Amino acid sequence: MTDPSLVDVESLDQHPDSLASEEAEPTGRAKGRVITREMVLMLTVPPILIAAIFGGFVWWRQTAKLDIVEQNQLNWAVLFQSHWHQVFPSWNPLDWHKPFPSWNPSSWYDGPLLQGLIWEHILLTVVSAIIVVLIAVPLGIMLTRRGLNVLAPLVVGVANGGQAAPSVGLIVLLFLWLQGGFWTAVIALSLYGILPVLRNTIVGIQSVDPTLVEAGRGLGMTNRMTLFKIELPLSIPVIMAGVRTSLVLIAGTASLACFIDAGGLGEILQTGISLFKFSLMVTGAVLIACLALFIEWLGRVLELVTRPKGI
Amino acid sequence: MRDFVKDRWGEILYNALQHANLVFQAVLLATIIAVLLAVIINKFQKLESVANMLSAIGLTIPSFALVGLLLPLTKIGAMTAFICVAFYAALPILRNAVVGFSQVDADLLESAKGMGMSELGILMRVRLPLAWPVIHAGVRTSVQMSMGIAAIAAYVLGPGLGGYIFTAITQAGNENAVRYALVGTIGIIIVALIADLLMLLLGRLTISKGIRA
Numbered sequence: 200m201t202d203p204s205l206v207d208v209e210s211l212d213q214h215p216d217s218l219a220s221e222e223a224e225p226t227g228r229a230k231g232r233v234i235t236r237e238m239v240l241m242l243t244v245p246p247i248l249i250a251a252i253f254g255g256f257v258w259w260r261q262t263a264k265l266d267i268v269e270q271n272q273l274n275w276a277v278l279f280q281s282h283w284h285q286v287f288p289s290w291n292p293l294d295w296h297k298p299f300p301s302w303n304p305s306s307w308y309d310g311p312l313l314q315g316l317i318w319e320h321i322l323l324t325v326v327s328a329i330i331v332v333l334i335a336v337p338l339g340i341m342l343t344r345r346g347l348n349v350l351a352p353l354v355v356g357v358a359n360g361g362q363a364a365p366s367v368g369l370i371v372l373l374f375l376w377l378q379g380g381f382w383t384a385v386i387a388l389s390l391y392g393i394l395p396v397l398r399n400t401i402v403g404i405q406s407v408d409p410t411l412v413e414a415g416r417g418l419g420m421t422n423r424m425t426l427f428k429i430e431l432p433l434s435i436p437v438i439m440a441g442v443r444t445s446l447v448l449i450a451g452t453a454s455l456a457c458f459i460d461a462g463g464l465g466e467i468l469q470t471g472i473s474l475f476k477f478s479l480m481v482t483g484a485v486l487i488a489c490l491a492l493f494i495e496w497l498g499r500v501l502e503l504v505t506r507p508k509g510i
Numbered sequence: 511m512r513d514f515v516k517d518r519w520g521e522i523l524y525n526a527l528q529h530a531n532l533v534f535q536a537v538l539l540a541t542i543i544a545v546l547l548a549v550i551i552n553k554f555q556k557l558e559s560v561a562n563m564l565s566a567i568g569l570t571i572p573s574f575a576l577v578g579l580l581l582p583l584t585k586i587g588a589m590t591a592f593i594c595v596a597f598y599a600a601l602p603i604l605r606n607a608v609v610g611f612s613q614v615d616a617d618l619l620e621s622a623k624g625m626g627m628s629e630l631g632i633l634m635r636v637r638l639p640l641a642w643p644v645i646h647a648g649v650r651t652s653v654q655m656s657m658g659i660a661a662i663a664a665y666v667l668g669p670g671l672g673g674y675i676f677t678a679i680t681q682a683g684n685e686n687a688v689r690y691a692l693v694g695t696i697g698i699i700i701v702a703l704i705a706d707l708l709m710l711l712l713g714r715l716t717i718s719k720g721i722r723a
């Protein structure tokens with residue numbers, strides 16, 4: 200039957216993905232490390248899908264007759280360009296024994312390393328996600344400690360409502376305030392991505408059985424020990440679900456970074472829409488979707504790997 | 511800022527209503543489709559995890575990318591925005607509807623059958639009311655999500671407040687740019703808050719009294 204408490208959790212929830220993991224958690228704890236059918240599907244199907252779609256793109260890219268605009272936008276260099284070979288000019292596995300070319304720093308390459316649109320997109324996502332985790336997890340922990348925990352329901356409420364805040368609006372406002380560019384986009388993306396992680400950290404720690412913490416105290420554990428040995432390990436599945444949700448949100452929102460000169464794959468799509476060129480629109484969209492799916496999949500793998508064995 | 515809003519009050523209000531209207535229509539269609547799909551999925555247990563996977567994959571696709579994929583089919587305009595919003599709105603509802611239906615106690619269905627209720631009667635009078643709190647939570651989530659997606663869909667001239675945000679980009683440097691962006695962003699948040707309150711009210715009115723928390 201419909202359990203009222205469950206409904207409560209669900210109405211709190213904004214992203215159905217994190218909901219599923221919270222729901223699955225109690226059964227997971229009872230049976231040990233379970234891998235459900237759904238998890239298997241989610242871990243196997245997306246990579247196949249990505250490979251198929253990306254393969255289709257590569258095939259089309261190599262065989263179709265591209266006009267000049269398409270050639271410019273879909274150049275492999277534009278997509279994937281990187282400058283590692285300029286950082287390590289002599290790097291060649293065959294002459295590894297050769298010394299580094301110069302010890303004079305002024306001759307070292309100091310331009311951008313990863314310039315392709317895909318790299319830009321990944322860089323935006325990864326940098327923002329790291330910032331999000333570094334800020335949201337400690338902040339979430341702080342908000343569950345005594346003294347500050349009165350604020351926790353407020354933060355959870357804001358985090359739930361935050362989904363409705365339009366990501367474009369946030370990006371554009373920051374752009375008007377700070378000018379465009381990579382770091383403005385990173386700030387916007389981190390602000391947008393913080394909410395799910397913060398929320399799941401608070402909810403995850405709060406849902407740890409208080410008797411377990413009590414037991415820890417009975418064993419003579421200090422505050423810090425109960426946090427690191429009991430509360431955090433038990434709430435990691437929930438926190439990681441939040442991290443994955445936020446990774447997906449960030450990867451998707453990074454496609455809007457092109458509006459503020461921060462690059463990313465959105466650029467192809469934007470060009471496609473401006474020129475009303477279907478090939479560019481579809482390519483841009485497909486690449487963005489593939490990357491988002493891939494990042495989602497990485498998040499799931501991360502979730503599985505970080506889950507403590509006991510639970 | 512005050513004068514700015516005052517001068518354009520009628521227009522802003524119109525766009526806010528358009529925004530709410532787009533979300534309302536899209537979510538309504540999404541609810542109907544998702545619940546019907548969930549009824550079918552509920553019949554075949556094996557489909558459940560596949561449906562969950564598909565909705566997870568669907569939610570992963572960024573809305574801007576879906577706009578790009580839809581454009582060749584539906585051209586620039588409100589239709590693209592509508593389909594885009596409805597697509598994302600359907601996914602959380604589908605997920606919750608599947609969960610909601612599967613939580614209905616089999617004994618209750620058994621006894622309903624024993625009382626001579628038809629398949630449709632059981633669905634309408636037993637399963638749907640019992641699953642409705644969960645479905646309703648999904649609809650509420652959908653409404654919130656759709657508000658932000660409708661803003662992005664405004665890039666292809668979808669209706670609503672998102673247009674102000676994109677006006678702000680084209681007017682960057684102009685002193686009105688920030689005002690446009692603020693009107694768009696804050697306007698959407700206000701519309702979303704009001705919509706959420708209405709959804710709460712709808713829940714109060716539609717969730718069967720017997721199972722209300």
